Amino acid sequence: METQTDAEYECGFLEDAVEDGRVAYEASVREQYAEDASPHAGRLPDAVVWPASTEEVAAVLSAANDREIPVTPWSGGSGLEGNAIPASGGIVLTTADLDQISVSPDDLHATVGAGVVYDDLNEHLAQHGLRFAPGISSGDIATLGGMVATNASGFNAVRYGETRNHVRRLEVVTADGRIVECGRDVVKTSAGYSLKDLIIGSEGTLGVVTEVTVGLVGVPEHRRAALVTFPSREDASRAVSDAIGSALVPGAIEFMDRMSIRMLNAYHDDLEFEEQPTLLIELHANNDGIEEDLAFAKLICEDHGMESWTAAAEENIDDIWQARRDKYWATTSYREEWEVALVGDVVVPISNYPDIVQEVSDAGEDLDLTVSCVGHAGDGNLHYTPLVDPDDEEMVARAHELNERVVSKALELGGSATGEHGVGIGKRKFMAEEHGVALDLMRSIKDTLDPKGILNPGKVIPEPSPE
Amino acid sequence: METQTDAEYECGFLEDAVEDGRVAYEASVREQYAEDASPHAGRLPDAVVWPASTEEVAAVLSAANDREIPVTPWSGGSGLEGNAIPASGGIVLTTADLDQISVSPDDLHATVGAGVVYDDLNEHLAQHGLRFAPGISSGDIATLGGMVATNASGFNAVRYGETRNHVRRLEVVTADGRIVECGRDVVKTSAGYSLKDLIIGSEGTLGVVTEVTVGLVGVPEHRRAALVTFPSREDASRAVSDAIGSALVPGAIEFMDRMSIRMLNAYHDDLEFEEQPTLLIELHANNDGIEEDLAFAKLICEDHGMESWTAAAEENIDDIWQARRDKYWATTSYREEWEVALVGDVVVPISNYPDIVQEVSDAGEDLDLTVSCVGHAGDGNLHYTPLVDPDDEEMVARAHELNERVVSKALELGGSATGEHGVGIGKRKFMAEEHGVALDLMRSIKDTLDPKGILNPGKVIPEPSPE
Structure with missing residues (x-):
């Protein structure tokens, strides 16, 4: 340092x-x-x-x-x-101290400071029966400002969308200190350029978000969840693409490979998931139709060789998700002295989900790495986590090679180098390949809105001659 | 001319x-x-x-x-x-001849030329049981390129969102002739600035859209619809804001005032709607839970003094919507020799819907004009249509005065000057009031992407000293 x-x-x-x-x-x-x-x-x-x-x-x-x-x-x-x-x-x-929360239940929106933590907001909203719904894993730390910065999303995006889909208005401060209202507190508008949407995902490189109005959804009256195991990752991932292609809209549909399940079991004393490629499927509804949807989801899983279907009791659903949210910690503690080299994050068209899962598996084998995979599969989003001995430089290099290989494959499949973690420092080198000419336009917009380049330099946009 | x-x-x-x-x-x-x-x-x-x-x-x-x-x-x-x-x-x-359609049913998306007409696309998609879902009134004429240009939406946006919410990728040509891919064919990404979202709603002033990949939804298995009448516009609009605030997600919830119903009845020989403030409520579902939702919607209407509830037979639902889609023609033919001075289009936070409906009513009375109102009420979106004698300049001026008064009220209520028709020429004069400092940023982006100002000049962004 x-x-x-x-x-x-x-x-x-x-x-x-x-x-x-x-x-x-x-x-x-x-x-x-x-x-x-x-x-x-x-x-x-x-x-x-x-x-x-x-x-x-x-x-x-x-x-x-x-x-x-x-x-x-x-x-x-x-x-x-x-x-x-x-x-x-x-x-x-x-922006930690910009932490006010103001809820307008009748408008289904809340206006909150950039420093408000995701879980705190949802706890506050619970009294109104409402939720801000992207469903991110790090909700106990991540703030609204950061979620806007990276266009964050997570478990529930498959039904409710990314942060972008929920933001109605942003208050933003420009590089030169002007306070700008981007958008209005309405659910739709066609009044000119959507600066709001330009700022979302720009990671503080175009302006600093100070306040956000987000749309809310009702807490679903009914939830059903099941852990479903399959003979192979391919079967599990084909079940996902088939479910989405059949226009089922789950509340969440999460993929976990065998290694991830092993890590979760090892981390939680009280957990004993079957060590098989697994989907955690959750359905949301405000009416009794949920049982019909659940039966339909099960049928699709059966079509793909489902080995077991374990329905979760409604009171246990949150605990199962909490176990999944601990995946990062389960991974880091899986082998003493070893560390997570990186948390991979790619997204592909859903019909290519089996291919990208296979690519991670192949690359892990080729490069002799311990890699576990989870993913918000309904969005085509996959995370992969190579474990390395941090003192073994060659092994760390192989982990980065795996990442490059998987990202390149995702791009080749028509996907994106990052589904929800943003570009930051780590994904800059893929932006030229992902965006092509569009990157020149992004650069010119950056130069226009931040001519002196003071805002979060070294992020998102690579230097003109790619790294 | x-x-x-x-x-x-x-x-x-x-x-x-x-x-x-x-x-x-x-x-x-x-x-x-x-x-x-x-x-x-x-x-x-x-x-x-x-x-x-x-x-x-x-x-x-x-x-x-x-x-x-x-x-x-x-x-x-x-x-x-x-x-x-x-x-x-x-x-x-x-862009009329850019009319190719390529559907990827497994990915729930279609890649289409900018010249493809909305209704044609949906007719093509029907064979796959899929839909592009914003639900616009002028779907027999409007093209995908135009819908992207204005971020168009309509009847079904309350459930499925505006055009923006469906666009995954755009192919755009810049002012100087560069071909740019904006976004990827994925449902989510956080890979840098969303040029796609900057282009959506920019009405061809930042680039020309040539191709669009849009996300699709399944054609709902079940639809229910009802025409519901109320003693007053206020009751009807309060029922809407209450329904949305209770987190009901209708497929559509359309408001029609007494005058609109009168015009529709006059235009259609076979139509005899009750001449009362009316909601046309439609629900969508893939399971039997729809009956429970319908009962809940009816309860909310009863809370607001509902006078009649006429359930539509499933085979008649499309005909009822077609009648509504003819509203513009019904208005123009209502008084021979008279014309529609303008089609108003504002949007407000849903809890203010009763206020904006009242404002149109008051302004119509104060200015002695024949005004009819319809609206995609679930979005807080209201359309109003003053009828005028085109040879009576003073009357035409009063119609424009009504529009200014209603738009100003919408802005005062935290709303937007245009919900779905875009800015074009007509709404430019309201942009300074709506956007404030943000307008300076929009102007600088316009200058960056179209330095010679050749793209659709005279639209969206007003001249530096407001008109």
Whole structure:
């Protein structure tokens, strides 16, 4: 990790931008913002600032822009591609204190600060019988601002969509400190360019999101879930593409390979899932039709050689999901001293899901790596996690080779290099292949909205001659 | 209507850009592209070109850009805000011949040319049991390119979303003739800036859409519909906001005021709807739970003083919607010699729906105008149609005054100046009020992507000092 000196001197202007006590130069504080949840190398910022209001965010950005000092927005720090690492030093701007929540149940929307944590929002909404629904794994850490930044999604996107599909309005501060309302608190509009949608997924490189209005859905009255095992990953993944192709709209449909199940069983003392390729299927409804849908889902699974169907009791469904949410920790603790080299994240057209699952399996064998796979399969989204001995550089290199091979295959299949984790540092090198000419347009938009390049430099858009 | 001369001389380069027979300079042809479906004043283009391929579109744009000649893309011409009128003359580029359809049923998507007509696509998709679902009124004319241009939607958006929510990938040609793929054929991605979403709703001012991949949904197995009458518009609109707020997700929920019903009855010999404020509620499901939902919808209507509930036989549902789709024609023929001054289109947060309905009613009375209202009420979207004697300038002016008053009220209520018709010429003057600082950003993006300003000039973005 690089270190900085003279930070206080250079960034002293921050005291004028925010209230007392909202800037820190101490190494002990700066170190907390040097790394995110990804395996990417950290970098110490020169200062950390946590504004109390949108106006303070604007004052920080305006002053930093005048001085051409990099500003990296920080939400929950749960990013898996180095999205929030201050790659060029400068200022980390955390939105943690922008944490107000205002719910309009009649409009099915909530207006929340960028620093509100996903699970906290849903806990707050429960009293109204409502939910913000993308269903992300890291919901205990990730904030609304970060979810907008990466267009995050997760378990429930197959029914309810990505973060993008829920955002009605954003309040954003530009690089030069202008406060901009992007969109209106309505469910639809065709009033010009959707800046809101341009900002979503831009990872703080075009502006800093300070407030979000998100649409909500009702908590489903009925939920049914089942753990379904198959003889092979291929059978399981074909069952998924068949279910989606038949226009079934599950609440979630999650794929877990044999190795993932083994890791979950090892991590949880009280868990004993069958060690087989598994789908966790959940259905949502507000009426009794759910039983008919469940029977239909089972029929599809039977068509693909289903070996077992274990219906979950309604009161156990959340526990099963919590077990799945612990997958990352189950993986890291599976072999003492070994670490997760990276968390792969690709998405393909659903009919190609069996192919991308096979590619991970083949690459793991070819490269002699312990790789486990899970995925929000209904969206064609697959995660894969090679475990490595961090002291074995050659093994770490093989893990990255696996990632490159799988991403290339996903792109070849018409897919995308990242389904929900964003580009950050880790996926920049694939952007030229994924976007082609579109990347030139993205670059020109970046130059237009952030001409001095102060916003989260080193992220999303690769340098003009690709790395 | 203004006329042009020397068109052939100025635009002769077009023969080099497209195949023989794909350019026209004859006044008889140009006149067909001088006006769209809106009441806005037409303008003759200098030439009309209909490219046979994306490459021809690129050749036309590249050559026009070199010569700084305006190009106005033309889709179905069904725009209601002058969206496709060649306001600065120059070239009209029609995408009508980009009409290929390729369906991938397993991926639940279709890749279609910009010139494909909405109803034709859905007819084609029916063999697969699938639908492209926004449900627009002018589906017999509107094309996919035009729907992307205005982010169109309609009856079924309340359940399935606007065009934006369905588009997975766009092929777009930039002002200077570059062919750009925006997005991938996947249901979700977080790979950088969503150019796709920036283009959607930009009405051909940032690029010309040539091909679209749209997501599809299954044709629902079960449909139920009912015509429900209420003692007042307020009761009807409160029932809508209550239904949506209770997280019911109807397939459609359409509001029609007393005057609209009167017009429909007069237009259709075989129709005899009760002349009362009416909701047309439709439910969709793939299981028997639909009856439970229907009973719940009826309960909500009863809570708001429902006077009658007439269930439609399943085989009649499409006929009822067809009657509703004829509303525009029913309005224009209601009083011989009178015309529709404009088709209003605003959207508000759903809890404010009763207020905006009331505003139209009050303004109609205050201004002594015959105004009928319909609306995709579940989205908070309201259309209003003042009828005027076109020779009575003062009356026409009153109709525009009504529109300004209603749009201002919608904005005051946190709504948007246009729900689904786009900005075109007619709504430009409201953009400064709706967007504030965001408009400056839109302008800078326009300047970046179309530096010579050749793409559909005079639309969407108002001149720097507002009209």
